[in-house]
């Protein structure tokens with residue numbers, strides 16, 4: 001078998017001084033010094049969130065401040081990693097403004113150590129009560145801290161505009177029907 005010997009070229013005088021390499025490195029450094037900054041001082045500065053961003057799942061209320069979730073448990077059923085746990089509760093008949101709804105969540109927990117931000121819970125919800133919104137940062141010191149309970153979910157979700165006003169319409173229709 002033929003042996004190929006690769007000749008190693010001796011370094012030139014300039015190469016042996018390392019000056020061209022140092023100058024090349026400094027050129028890159030100074031180029032970045034004057035270039036516009038590409039980094040942010042997080043968490044004081046935060047990136048712009050694009051429309052449709054799917055962050056932490058949250059529960060939302062309707063424009064009247066009522067909880068929209070009717071505890072149907074579809075989201076719990078569909079959630080691939082089983083991150084959602086719901087304890088349904090009955091809505092007392094004497095709650096006038098919610099008398100048309102049978103159930104609401106007594107407890108609603110989302111384990112963010114399990115959640116994969118797939119958005120299926122939002123897709124499947126018939127009441128548009130659960131949304132993946134802008135919140136992208138969740139941290140905690142214990143596993144328990146990483147579970148968002150109902151109060152926290154509503155705090156994160158807030159109130160969203162409701163295009164359908166489904167229950168308002170249903171209630172109005174019932175009242176109209178009773179009047180006749």
Ligand code: SF4
Pocket residue numbers: 057075078079080081082083084110114115116117118119120121122132
């Ligand atoms: S985003 Fe996906 S994984 Fe997270 S709670 Fe919803 S369905 Fe479950």
Ligand code: SF4
Pocket residue numbers: 068069070071072073074075076086124125126127128129130
């Ligand atoms: S959030 Fe939506 S899908 Fe989940 S239990 Fe409530 S109403 Fe049903």
